[in-house]
Amino acid sequence: MEISINEISESEFKKLEIPVLFEDESIDRIFGVISDGKNEYKLGWQSENIKPVVKWINTILCSIGVDLVFVIFEFNTGRILYKLSLDYYFYDTRIYNGAIYVITQLEIIKISITDLTIAETYSLPDYFESIEFKQGILIVRCIGNEVVNIE
Amino acid sequence: MPFGPEAAKGERVVKVGVVTAEDAAKGGFSVNPSKFDYFFGRVVRGSEHNIARSAQNLKDLTTLGIKSESQLMNVFGQALESGTVISTKTSQYGTTVMRSINIGNRGSINVGFFYYGGNMSATPSVSTMIPKIFK
Numbered sequence: 001m002e003i004s005i006n007e008i009s010e011s012e013f014k015k016l017e018i019p020v021l022f023e024d025e026s027i028d029r030i031f032g033v034i035s036d037g038k039n040e041y042k043l044g045w046q047s048e049n050i051k052p053v054v055k056w057i058n059t060i061l062c063s064i065g066v067d068l069v070f071v072i073f074e075f076n077t078g079r080i081l082y083k084l085s086l087d088y089y090f091y092d093t094r095i096y097n098g099a100i101y102v103i104t105q106l107e108i109i110k111i112s113i114t115d116l117t118i119a120e121t122y123s124l125p126d127y128f129e130s131i132e133f134k135q136g137i138l139i140v141r142c143i144g145n146e147v148v149n150i151e
Numbered sequence: 152m153p154f155g156p157e158a159a160k161g162e163r164v165v166k167v168g169v170v171t172a173e174d175a176a177k178g179g180f181s182v183n184p185s186k187f188d189y190f191f192g193r194v195v196r197g198s199e200h201n202i203a204r205s206a207q208n209l210k211d212l213t214t215l216g217i218k219s220e221s222q223l224m225n226v227f228g229q230a231l232e233s234g235t236v237i238s239t240k241t242s243q244y245g246t247t248v249m250r251s252i253n254i255g256n257r258g259s260i261n262v263g264f265f266y267y268g269g270n271m272s273a274t275p276s277v278s279t280m281i282p283k284i285f286k
Contacts, residue, residue: 027286046284047211050200144185
């Protein structure tokens, strides 16, 4: 399903009467509307250089993360099923073997897709660089050539 | 390991609010030089998200009026000395205490102080910083 995020001005954001996925009025500088062509939601975040990462979990659930926020919501209703305030900057989301991996700067949070609870949190020795899933093992590379294998 | 004692050799070490040798051990902190590249927008190779975040860090620090490593070291020192503790997390690598310090009325910075092996009497290293710009 095609999803787009269009950036809008703060005044447009305030005027738009559509549901809010997340915002922080005290620090947000970038504003946007996420749409699948039928449903629209608005959101705000701080970092001008960083785009939110949107990933479908299945045909109903969608995830979005940026800066220190990660949410899982139903795209057709806007109902937020899970919201995480992150300790470290959000980087990416990966779906693997029935789990959602929320990748942040210094840790990876594994969430079970079946009940949307945190199954595990993996700390990283340095800033995340890349991840590879190989035969049930997560191979995480961090800056400084640190490699962590997570089974 | 950048957070470990091996990496400490190349790190800049600052003593904050030094009164006695004991206080010095408690009050100092170190910063791996490569972290300054990340904080001041000098990451230009590697993953896209690290390059983008590094550029964003530079922009945010500039907005807060922090333009040099020494200015940022002062902020880290203030955070360690008088910052508000907002979280404490322990992992297999050690313990990270996140402290928040206001930068005038322009914003705040969360600073992560990492204690290797969870030894809270050791000199911590700065693991990350998260600037927030107030509107």
